Amino acid sequence: MSVHRIAHDGASLEGANSTYVLPDRGVVIDPGPPGETAWRTLRDGLGDGCGLDAVDHVLVTHWHIDHAGLAPRLAEAADASLHLHESDAALVGEYDRERKQRLVRDKQRLERWGVPSDIVAAVIDNDRPSPLPASFPTESHTDGEEIAGLRLLHTPGHTLGHAAFHTERALFVGDAVLPTYTPNVGGSDTRVENALATYERTLERLREYDITPYPGHGADVDLSSRIDEIRDHNATRAETIKTVVDDAGPVTPWEIATDLFGEMNGIHAKMGTGEVVAHLSHLESVGDIERVGTTPLRVSLLP
Numbered sequence: 160m161s162v163h164r165i166a167h168d169g170a171s172l173e174g175a176n177s178t179y180v181l182p183d184r185g186v187v188i189d190p191g192p193p194g195e196t197a198w199r200t201l202r203d204g205l206g207d208g209c210g211l212d213a214v215d216h217v218l219v220t221h222w223h224i225d226h227a228g229l230a231p232r233l234a235e236a237a238d239a240s241l242h243l244h245e246s247d248a249a250l251v252g253e254y255d256r257e258r259k260q261r262l263v264r265d266k267q268r269l270e271r272w273g274v275p276s277d278i279v280a281a282v283i284d285n286d287r288p289s290p291l292p293a294s295f296p297t298e299s300h301t302d303g304e305e306i307a308g309l310r311l312l313h314t315p316g317h318t319l320g321h322a323a324f325h326t327e328r329a330l331f332v333g334d335a336v337l338p339t340y341t342p343n344v345g346g347s348d349t350r351v352e353n354a355l356a357t358y359e360r361t362l363e364r365l366r367e368y369d370i371t372p373y374p375g376h377g378a379d380v381d382l383s384s385r386i387d388e389i390r391d392h393n394a395t396r397a398e399t400i401k402t403v404v405d406d407a408g409p410v411t412p413w414e415i416a417t418d419l420f421g422e423m424n425g426i427h428a429k430m431g432t433g434e435v436v437a438h439l440s441h442l443e444s445v446g447d448i449e450r451v452g453t454t455p456l457r458v459s460l461l462p
């Protein structure tokens with residue numbers, strides 16, 4: 160089975176988005192961000208080994224626009240089917256409706272996390288709609304299902320319905336593990352409860368697969384050493400957060416996040432504070448901290 164990578168340079172802070180083409184199976188994974196530049200990159204890349212006519216199945220690892228942006232357009236142009244895990248499918252297939260709900264949810268979460276109201280308003284205002292159809296047919300799947308000979312693995316954490324896909328020899332991991340960037344959990348999908356613990360279970364599951372990994376950004380990744388690095392990074396961050404709570408508590412997630420990352424605006428306010436919340440849920444579940452307030456959320460260190 161051949162795997163052909165198309166790189167979308169400059170599309171994301173996480174590094175060039177990777178589209179993978181499996182010409183023998185008529186499969187394209189994560190077509191890339193929306194827009195004419197990315198569409199030309201995709202069309203040129205497909206021309207190398209798999210024309211539009213040969214594309215039968217478009218698989219998307221998660222709803223983020225830099226992965227899913229071109230999926231409806233490609234599926235329509237190629238007369239192909241579009242596949243996601245059931246928990247992310249609606250965010251692409253019912254884009255307008257789900258985007259409205261997401262903005263309501265994000266606003267509620269940010270307020271609960273103690274983010275100041277002017278910054279909350281800016282986050283929501285700056286969240287611009289992407290050029291996706293209001294509604295588009297998608298096929299939704301659960302863990303273990305096969306699509307064109309690829310098995311879907313539900314790998315939640317970065318998003319609720321994040322999925323990896325694998326054959327006998329290749330594992331397409333999306334944003335679950337990236338070569339240089341530590342994937343955000345907590346802010347990148349505000350639906351995920353206990354995002355850090357959920358994500359760490361995903362990492363341990365992926366570690367079991369001793370086959371070639373293909374990341375959603377960049378060309379390759381050493382899965383097991385990156386998983387170790389991400390876990391170390393998270394353990395260090397948890398200790399830092401405990402120190403901040405100990406020094407300044409009771410504190411809100413926003414206060415902890417500004418202590419860690421400095422002043423934040425826009426998407427960074429959501430990602431940074433969400434990451435802190437992911438850690439706080441975990442620290443609460445292991446008995447290191449306790450909630451002392453709910454609106455906004457406030458935590459103290461337990462002795």
Ligand SMILES: [Zn+2]
Binds near residue numbers: 221223317334347
């Ligand atoms: Zn992502």
Ligand SMILES: [Zn+2]
Binds near residue numbers: 225226
């Ligand atoms: Zn990404």
